[in-house]
Amino acid sequence: xxxxxDTYIYxxxxxxxxxxxxxxxxxxxxxxxxxxxxxxxxYLHRFKIIEDPTCTCGxxxxxxxxxxxxxxxxxxxxxxxxxxxxxKNNWPINxxxxxxxxxxxxVKFINDIPFDNLxxxxxxxxxx
Numbered sequence: 865x866x867x868x869x870d871t872y873i874y875x876x877x878x879x880x881x882x883x884x885x886x887x888x889x890x891x892x893x894x895x896x897x898x899x900x901x902x903x904x905x906x907y908l909h910r911f912k913i914i915e916d917p918t919c920t921c922g923x924x925x926x927x928x929x930x931x932x933x934x935x936x937x938x939x940x941x942x943x944x945x946x947x948x949x950x951x952k953n954n955w956p957i958n959x960x961x962x963x964x965x966x967x968x969x970x971v972k973f974i975n976d977i978p979f980d981n982l983x984x985x986x987x988x989x990x991x992x
Contacts, residue, residue: 919937949966
């Protein structure tokens with residue numbers, strides 16, 4: 865169900881922003897975060913590419929929502945996005961609200977995420 869909702873949101877963004885006057889170039893990481901397809905340990909674990917879906921912060925399964933709203937490793941990257949959102953809304957705002965209201969800041973946040981470091985194996989975990 866969550867993937868359907870995220871994919872629906874992504875399709876909305878493409879229809880609304882990319883094919884309009886904005887003609888935005890959506891980064892690959894943006895697509896991965898919004899749809900939940902790829903770039904996270906939860907996704908890699910789902911396809912048995914890695915054994916452990918736990919985030920490198922060690923606090924939870926590494927899902928896209930965890931990375932956006934909770935991951936302690938991304939506190940610095942999240943700060944500007946959160947500051948901007950708090951000027952008009954409460955935090956945490958939902959993913960759809962971030963995309964619709966704070967697109968530029970959200971893309972900047974996503975582009976600042978060090979995905980290669982976040983998907984590395986935890987301690988002794990080995991790739992299957």
